[in-house]
Amino acid sequence: MIYEFCTQTHPGLLRENNEDAVAFDAPSGVAVLADGMGGYNAGEVASSMATAFIQTELGRWLLDAGLQANGKEVRRAMDICVHNANLAVFTAANTHEQYAGMGTTLVVGVFQDSRLLLGHIGDSRCYRFRNNALVQITKDHSLLQEQLDAGLITPAQAAISVNKNLVTRALGIEDTVLLEVHEHVVEEGDVYLMCSDGLSDMVEDTPIARIMETDAELEQKAIQLVSIANAHGGRDNITVLLVQAMAGSKKRGLVSRLLGS
Template sequence: MKFQYNFNTNIGLKRQQNQDSGFVLPDHGLFLLADGMGGHSGGEIASKLVVQCVSEYFTNTINEKQDLPDMMNPNELVQNSIRAANLAIYQRSTEDIELQGMGTTTVMLLFNNQKLIIGNVGDSRCYFFRPQCIWQLTKDHSLVQEKLRAGLITREQLRTDKSKNVITRSVGFEPHLMVDLYETNVSVGDVFLICTDGLSAQVEDSQILEIVQKDLFEEDNLDKANQSLIDIANAHGGEDNVSVILIKVLGYEH
């Protein structure tokens, strides 16, 4: 598949280090973001480890510039690569007392044969856009989302709840990990966004759509749209690191 994409990360206005990491392997149709957490640089180490482990897993499994071999189940490939990273991070945390408890979110996209497989752990997100429309494709593993689903808080209270930064699942925190998998069909012209909560916790979905609609769908400027998303997150306080990968599907290779 052919893509236009832009990957951008920013430390924000309040943090001393950027604990977000990410990578793109467009020849494999692979895009990933991770938002680390943990003291003594644990968050930064965890997010970099998931990037390293997943990218190595894929490059060791798939030949360069080829689609996934037919005998491989892409869902299993996504799940197993994230689980391999989980074990590596957990093992590292058991070897260094200062890194105990570190972990990271992970949201990962794998495009294959006109389908998209999404792997998700934590509260980083994947959005899907068409003109005038936005859909969140992933479900947050967070305490506030559990409260919302249980009817304990309203949607309007999400951003001000004291537990808004507490996630209920992360890569590397425990030796066993459940990875949420999603699958959807892909058409030429579809637009996808993966982001850390430095964007989604600061900016309403309607404002994200407004930027993508104006900068990408109307002006056909994907790079501008990506930078505008970073800018609006910082304009809303820049409370956290913010990372964004914006992807437009251009066509299929035969």
């Protein structure tokens, strides 16, 4: 399996700065997205620190370990990298007054052949589009999700709740954080959508699926997703990361190797 990666980010229509951050490393199959929170510009610092650290450190480990690394070893590497990123953000927040209280959500994926190791913290999400069906494959760490799970509110009530942005887990807020990780089997033709809540809060699943099912190029789909979030109000920063799985030959050409495909 080979993977194509594409990202788009936009501050939205109401905010001057963008506290989302996104990165990928095609040769190692690492994709990471974060939505920062905190005081003036602090959220931007937290998300940028987290994505840069995890992309670099996890990508380096995966390239060194190669495809020989099993799922358990990759999970362990993800946990270690996220732990170290958490400590870096937490330390910065407690060392510099202007960064006090900063933190970030996180969704990170490792795409290896026909396997996806997917981890997340907070309410940034990952969806899978397969056979014309869009499925959310992460569950938000949020007060709203806990209320839904407990049967205290209905999905219709959740859609208009004022508690949408209250996360119950975030990177950098405490000196430890728990990364929730699940393994998924990847099939040819799958498209994975990682996004900040600037998309998922603004746009319901059905319009997102309509964009995903078109024959447009991956970059155009990413642009359309950002555009529809802005068309629905653009009240927050909007970031999307699309990853498409395609069957690949074991004997790859020079161009493919250079591109990290």
